[in-house]
Amino acid sequence: MPQPDPTADVFGGGLPYRRGDQGPAVAQLRAHLARLDLVAADPPGADPGARHLMESQFDADVESAVLAFQQQRGLACDGVVGPQTWRLLDDARWQLGDRVLRFAPTHMLSGDDVAALQGRLLELGFDPGRIDALFGIDTEQALRDFQRNVGIPVDGLCGPVTFKALDRLARTVVGGAAQHLRETQRWAGSGPGLAGKIVVIDPGHGGRDTGAVGHGLIESEVVADLAARIEGRLVAVGVSAYLTRGRLAPAAEPPDESTRAALANRLDADLVVSLHTDGHPNASAHGVATFYYGAGPSGASSAVGERVAHLVQDEVVSRTDLLDGHTDGKTWDLLRRTRMPAVRLEVGYLTNAGDAARLADPAFRDTIAEAVLVALQQLYLPAEAPSPSVVLLQPAPAPVA
Numbered sequence: 001m002p003q004p005d006p007t008a009d010v011f012g013g014g015l016p017y018r019r020g021d022q023g024p025a026v027a028q029l030r031a032h033l034a035r036l037d038l039v040a041a042d043p044p045g046a047d048p049g050a051r052h053l054m055e056s057q058f059d060a061d062v063e064s065a066v067l068a069f070q071q072q073r074g075l076a077c078d079g080v081v082g083p084q085t086w087r088l089l090d091d092a093r094w095q096l097g098d099r100v101l102r103f104a105p106t107h108m109l110s111g112d113d114v115a116a117l118q119g120r121l122l123e124l125g126f127d128p129g130r131i132d133a134l135f136g137i138d139t140e141q142a143l144r145d146f147q148r149n150v151g152i153p154v155d156g157l158c159g160p161v162t163f164k165a166l167d168r169l170a171r172t173v174v175g176g177a178a179q180h181l182r183e184t185q186r187w188a189g190s191g192p193g194l195a196g197k198i199v200v201i202d203p204g205h206g207g208r209d210t211g212a213v214g215h216g217l218i219e220s221e222v223v224a225d226l227a228a229r230i231e232g233r234l235v236a237v238g239v240s241a242y243l244t245r246g247r248l249a250p251a252a253e254p255p256d257e258s259t260r261a262a263l264a265n266r267l268d269a270d271l272v273v274s275l276h277t278d279g280h281p282n283a284s285a286h287g288v289a290t291f292y293y294g295a296g297p298s299g300a301s302s303a304v305g306e307r308v309a310h311l312v313q314d315e316v317v318s319r320t321d322l323l324d325g326h327t328d329g330k331t332w333d334l335l336r337r338t339r340m341p342a343v344r345l346e347v348g349y350l351t352n353a354g355d356a357a358r359l360a361d362p363a364f365r366d367t368i369a370e371a372v373l374v375a376l377q378q379l380y381l382p383a384e385a386p387s388p389s390v391v392l393l394q395p396a397p398a399p400v401a
């Protein structure tokens with residue numbers, strides 16, 4: 001991990017540097033350029049005894065490295081290191097994760113790592129202001145929004161916990177591919193894509209209605225926890241997510257399904273995802289099932305709801321070892337009274353020892369939450385765009401030798 005260089009300002013004071021200069025500042029310049037693979041760290045054939053002197057020559061190699069750097073960064077290409085080139089070279093030392101980033105009003109942090117953070121926040125639907133590599137107040141605010149939405153401590157510091165959360169979401173959301181603004185806009189815009197949508201997450205039961213119980217687990221609590229994990233992921237990609245209930249006191253009367261449906265209608269939601277676990281007198285019953293609004297072959301049904309249900313079912317089944325139950329049309333109130341597509345996920349049986357052990361594991365709940373997120377992303381993916389999952393599941397055939 002590079003450390004802040006206390007001599008940077010001293011060397012900056014001798015600017016500009018150009019071909020023919022020599023001294024410690026030139027040695028530092030060469031080291032910066034070498035880290036970027038623009039010049040060899042040691043001049044070839046350098047005499048070890050004269051090495052220090054040799055390294056500090058602003059020679060033709062250093063000059064062409066400076067020119068290459070200036071071209072990369074869109075600076076005027078003159079091969080001379082003035083204040084702007086010097087500052088960008090200093091910025092380029094930092095990769096996201098090298099140091100803790102924070103807002104300091106009197107001495108704003110600057111670096112490629114700050115620019116990377118700003119880009120990542122923008123991809124995830126938060127607004128850091130301009131991507132200017134400066135950790136200003138807007139960047140801090142966007143970072144706090146992100147932290148709040150993924151449920152990590154809201155301290156405005158970009159440190160190890162935040163790096164981890166950013167990393168996990170980047171892989172979940174974009175498969176590491178969306179560095180460019182055009183792709184960013186796919187998530188941040190209001191067209192195709194999940195960003196900007198309104199999704200209601202409905203943790204079933206609550207309060208005095210515990211739902212299924214078994215093996216030390218209570219359905220109303222399991223699904224409330226799962227709902228929070230899904231909510232964090234949705235908000236992080238720019239979705240407005242709402243829950244139909246909070247964590248109710250044990251004696252509280254939970255909202256009924258019609259009330260929950262009315263909330264979704266009032267919010268004019270794009271989608272409702274209802275979360276349940278199952279229970280059965282037969283302890284061997286297990287697996288995952290999803291439901292959508294439908295009344296059998298002769299009745300009305302929701303085509304989009306059916307598609308969402310299949311997507312959710314497929315993603316959960318492909319990411320876990322839960323038994324693939326079924327995807328069915330039902331006329332339950334929440335499915336019937338909602339004016340938008342609604343699905344109900346029944347993820348595992350608490351009365352089954354195997355399913356319950358899985359559901360007790362927070363990592364397993366995260367897997368389910370990611371499965372739901374990816375399923376919803378698939379739903380809103382433009383028809384012509386390859387989905388991240390498809391890319392992963394269908395590698396290109398090996399070339400014939």
Ligand SMILES: [Zn+2]
Pocket residue numbers: 204205211212219276277278
């Ligand atoms: Zn239930």
